[in-house]
Amino acid sequence: MATATIIDGKDFAARLRAAIAVQVADLKKAHHLTPGLAVVLVGDDLASQVYVRNKGIQAQEAGMNSFDHRLPTTVTAAELLEKINQLNQDPAVHGILVQLPLPKHIDADAVIDAIAVAKDVDGFHPYNAGLLAVGGAGMVPCTPVGCLMLLKHQLGKLAGLRAVVLGRSNIVGKPMAALLLREHCTVTIAHSRTHDLAEECRRADIVIAAVGKPQMVKGDWLKPGATVIDVGINRITAPDGKNRLVGDVDFDSAVQVAGAITPVPGGVGPMTIACLLLNTLTAACRQRGIPVPEVQPAAE
Amino acid sequence: MATATIIDGKDFAARLRAAIAVQVADLKKAHHLTPGLAVVLVGDDLASQVYVRNKGIQAQEAGMNSFDHRLPTTVTAAELLEKINQLNQDPAVHGILVQLPLPKHIDADAVIDAIAVAKDVDGFHPYNAGLLAVGGAGMVPCTPVGCLMLLKHQLGKLAGLRAVVLGRSNIVGKPMAALLLREHCTVTIAHSRTHDLAEECRRADIVIAAVGKPQMVKGDWLKPGATVIDVGINRITAPDGKNRLVGDVDFDSAVQVAGAITPVPGGVGPMTIACLLLNTLTAACRQRGIPVPEVQPAAE
Numbered sequence: 001m002a003t004a005t006i007i008d009g010k011d012f013a014a015r016l017r018a019a020i021a022v023q024v025a026d027l028k029k030a031h032h033l034t035p036g037l038a039v040v041l042v043g044d045d046l047a048s049q050v051y052v053r054n055k056g057i058q059a060q061e062a063g064m065n066s067f068d069h070r071l072p073t074t075v076t077a078a079e080l081l082e083k084i085n086q087l088n089q090d091p092a093v094h095g096i097l098v099q100l101p102l103p104k105h106i107d108a109d110a111v112i113d114a115i116a117v118a119k120d121v122d123g124f125h126p127y128n129a130g131l132l133a134v135g136g137a138g139m140v141p142c143t144p145v146g147c148l149m150l151l152k153h154q155l156g157k158l159a160g161l162r163a164v165v166l167g168r169s170n171i172v173g174k175p176m177a178a179l180l181l182r183e184h185c186t187v188t189i190a191h192s193r194t195h196d197l198a199e200e201c202r203r204a205d206i207v208i209a210a211v212g213k214p215q216m217v218k219g220d221w222l223k224p225g226a227t228v229i230d231v232g233i234n235r236i237t238a239p240d241g242k243n244r245l246v247g248d249v250d251f252d253s254a255v256q257v258a259g260a261i262t263p264v265p266g267g268v269g270p271m272t273i274a275c276l277l278l279n280t281l282t283a284a285c286r287q288r289g290i291p292v293p294e295v296q297p298a299a300e
Numbered sequence: 301m302a303t304a305t306i307i308d309g310k311d312f313a314a315r316l317r318a319a320i321a322v323q324v325a326d327l328k329k330a331h332h333l334t335p336g337l338a339v340v341l342v343g344d345d346l347a348s349q350v351y352v353r354n355k356g357i358q359a360q361e362a363g364m365n366s367f368d369h370r371l372p373t374t375v376t377a378a379e380l381l382e383k384i385n386q387l388n389q390d391p392a393v394h395g396i397l398v399q400l401p402l403p404k405h406i407d408a409d410a411v412i413d414a415i416a417v418a419k420d421v422d423g424f425h426p427y428n429a430g431l432l433a434v435g436g437a438g439m440v441p442c443t444p445v446g447c448l449m450l451l452k453h454q455l456g457k458l459a460g461l462r463a464v465v466l467g468r469s470n471i472v473g474k475p476m477a478a479l480l481l482r483e484h485c486t487v488t489i490a491h492s493r494t495h496d497l498a499e500e501c502r503r504a505d506i507v508i509a510a511v512g513k514p515q516m517v518k519g520d521w522l523k524p525g526a527t528v529i530d531v532g533i534n535r536i537t538a539p540d541g542k543n544r545l546v547g548d549v550d551f552d553s554a555v556q557v558a559g560a561i562t563p564v565p566g567g568v569g570p571m572t573i574a575c576l577l578l579n580t581l582t583a584a585c586r587q588r589g590i591p592v593p594e595v596q597p598a599a600e
Contacts, residue, residue, distance in 0.1 A: 109436070126438075130430030133478075134470045136409070138426075160493050168481060170434045177489075178433075181468060184493040186500065189477075193460050193484040200486065 004228070004258040007150050013270035015297035016149070017062055020277050023293045024063035027284070035284035036065035037095045037121065037276070038087045042080065042106070043073035048099045055097070055273055062277050067093060077106045081114050088116040094284035095121035097276065118287055121279040123175065132178045139279055144176040146271025147208060147229045148183070153297075154227055154260050155206075159184035164200050166190050166217070166248070167210035172231050176208050197221070209248035219253030228254055228261040231268050304528070304558040307450050313570035315597035316449070317362055320577050323593045324363035327584070335584035336365035337395045337421065337576070338387045342380065342406070343373035348399045355397070358573050364580060367393060377406045381414050388416040394584035395421035397576065418587055421579040423475065432478045439579055444476040446571025447508060447529045448483070453597075454527055454560050455506075459484035464500050466490050466517070466548070467510035472531055476508050497521070509548035519553030528554055528561040531568050 027033045037059045041052045052068065059066040069083060080102075087096045096119045102108045112120075117127045123141040131138030151158060163185040167173040173189065180187045190200045192211075201207050201221040209217050210231035222228065232248030247264030255261055262268055278295060285292045327333045337359045341352045352368065359366040369383060380402075387396045396419045402408045412420075417427045423441040431438030451458060463485040467473035473489065480487045490500045492511075501507050501521040509517050510531035522528065532548030547564030555561055562568055578595060585592045 124434075126430030126434055126436060127427045128430065129433045130426030130428065133429045133433050133474055134424075134426055136426060160495050162495075174433055174481075181474075181489055181491075184491070186488065186490050186494040188486065188488040189481055190486050191481075191484070194486040195460050195462075 002256075004255045005154070005260040006255075007154055007229075007260050007262045007267060009146070009150060009262055009267040010265075010270045011300070012150060012153065012297055013146075013274040015300065016271075016274040016295070017058060017277060018298040019295050020274070020281055021062045022298075023281060023295055026293075027281075027290070028063065031288065031290055033284060033288055033290070034063070034065050034092075035094050035280050036067060036090075036092045037097065037280045038067040038069060038090075038093045040069045040071065040080070040083060040087075040096070040098045042071045042075055042099070042102055045101075048101075052099050055276060058273050059277060059280070064277065064280060065092060073103050075103075075106075077110065080106060080111060084111065084114045088114075088119060093119065094287055095119055095276075095280035097122050119283055121276060121283055123279070124170065129170070129175070132175055135182065139283065140179065141171055141175045142272045142275035142279060143172050143231060143268065144179050145275040145278070147172075147176060147231065147268055148179050149275070150229060150262060150268070150271065151206060151227060152183075157183075158206070160186070161205040162186045162188070162203055163206040163208065164188045164190055164204035165208045165210065166197065166201070167208075167212070167231075169210065172210040173208075176210065180206070180208075207249075211248050213248055214246050215248070215250040217249040217254060219250065219255075219257040222254060222257040224257055225259035226257070228258045229268060230262050230264050233264060233269060302556075304555045305454070305560040306555075307454055307529075307560050307562045307567060309446070309450060309562055309567040310565075310570045311600070312450060312453065312597055313446075313574040315600065316571075316574040316595070317358060317577060318598040319595050320574070320581055321362045322598075323581060323595055326593075327581075327590070328363065331588065331590055333584060333588055333590070334363070334365050334392075335394050335580050336367060336390075336392045337397065337580045338367040338369060338390075338393045340369045340371065340380070340383060340387075340396070340398045342371045342375055342399070342402055345401075348401075352399050355573055355576060359577060359580070362577050364577065365392060373403050375403075375406075377410065380406060380411060384411065384414045388414075388419060393419065394587055395419055395576075395580035397422050419583060421576060421583055423579070424470065429470070429475070432475055435482065439583065440479065441471055441475045442572045442575035442579060443472050443531060443568065444479050445575040445578070447472075447476060447531065447568055448479050449575070450529060450562060450568070450571065451506060451527060452483075457483075458506070460486070461505040462486045462488070462503055463506040463508065464488045464490055464504035465508045465510065466497065466501070467508075467512070467531075469510065472510040473508075476510065480506070480508075507549075511548050513548055514546050515548070515550040517549040517554060519550065519555075519557040522554060522557040524557055525559035526557070528558045529568060530562050530564050533564060533569060 123139040128138040214234035230247035423439040428438035514534035530547035
């Protein structure tokens with residue numbers, strides 16, 4: 001039985017970061033501009049600390065300035081908004097990311113709303129969500145941008161292909177659907193209330209799984225040859241008693257049917273930070289009125 | 301052969317306007333607030349003049365204040381933006397609508413962007429498009445709101461139903477898809493690049509046709525019993541040589557297969573202005589910090 005091409009997101013992301021580093025070096029030389037990424041972390045959630053640390057390291061490796069702002073869990077909403085306001089004003093900061101989730105006493109929507117639209121490198125601000133919907137040039141959330149890059153790398157043009165997006169979060173599902181529509185796919189958004197998820201999947205040339213349910217999408221849900229992008233990152237206890245990361249797709253059965261598939265880990269995950277750096281580069285150029293460079297991953 | 305229920309949008313819209321008038325009268329009495337709608341028309345396009353006139357008449361019939369602003373085709377972008385800025389500041393104006401299309405020398409996106417988000421009763425501002433996408437309480441474009449009302453009136457709860465939206469305009473298709481998703485439909489957006497529009501339609505419990513192609517959707521494109529909302533308004537020359545308005549759906553064949561269908565004219569069309577008045581009422585209440593009333597059409 002044929003098995004799918006494994007889409008190596010880790011390698012692709014590394015080559016993308018290398019290409020970004022080249023552009024950053026050019027910007028420094030030609031425009032004396034060093035893109036700066038500010039990450040705000042509230043509280044001491046361990047997973048969030050790891051994410052924030054990795055974002056900082058990778059920004060620096062790409063030649064960018066990285067600014068970490070740690071605030072205690074007890075910070076007030078007013079203090080956090082004041083911090084964001086400072087970063088909005090700071091000309092050395094081109095991208096601002098507030099690590100989610102925030103403590104419950106803080107209204108996350110109000111915080112996201114306070115970030116300057118031009119510096120909103122997570123693309124979560126409603127104005128940027130709206131620009132994505134209506135076709136303007138805003139900031140697009142990092143994970144869907146990464147998924148789209150992998151898809152285009154694998155398939156070339158996507159026009160006319162049938163895409164199913166499983167999941168309708170503001171962070172992945174909805175912006176992913178908007179991006180696929182922009183690429184002229186016929187797009188279906190399916191979710192927990194969909195009557196027959198398997199049937200929706202079986203019609204699709206492209207399946208984006210972003211539901212947070214471990215190994216939900218089985219091989220027999222797939223159209224033979226489909227391209228499968230697995231956004232899920234779920235920690236499960238394997239039969240041997242060990243913890244293991246798995247996606248929303250049952251890889252072992254899916255790999256027998258799909259044409260191409262991203263693994264978990266090593267698929268979509270590494271693309272997210274790479275695309276955050278790409279957004280920061282884009283934001284820096286726009287804020288300085290410099291044409292945004294076309295960044296293509298370095299050669300394989 | 302069974303024939304479909306004809307969804308009488310003209311009657312529904314009249315009853316909705318009557319219910320809005322009751323709420324407006326209540327607002328005046330209880331809060332000394334008269335919702336005000338300002339319509340800006342640039343140039344002398346005949347169709348636009350008719351639309352604007354109807355909007356003004358229906359706003360007044362509902363007890364609202366109506367402010368018409370006519371500007372010559374030769375108006376500069378700066379003059380138009382200054383007019384919008386005045387309306388943004390005017391406490392008697394709760395809703396601002398700039399009639400499209402605008403003359404070519406004016407950047408329509410910049411004009412829409414200049415309208416205060418809270419007064420953007422057309423729902424075309426990117427911030428409102430973003431709120432619709434992410435699930436916030438913004439202003440939603442009038443035509444999709446009207447379509448959704450007719451659907452809910454016909455079908456009750458929509459959760460789990462398969463909906464196909466034909467067309468992906470910013471004014472109808474995309475916000476319609478977002479609204480249907482909010483109602484927990486499984487939503488497919490199909491368009492000119494879709495390989496087999498008929499096949500997509502045949503799977504759908506709900507078909508929204510908004511492509512601007514006269515009588516494109518045939519009866520044999522439909523699942524028996526489907527609910528069909530026809531947003532198209534196309535002027536064609538009938539075999540008898542007379543001009544006639546038709547929708548994007550071939551009514552005569554569709555009515556034999558559908559469970560319910562909107563006619564053209566008299567279906568979606570009259571709902572659009574009624575929903576504009578509803579948005580103006582909502583905007584006025586929000587701007588004054590008054591709870592937004594639930595408006596249900598007056599009894600049949």
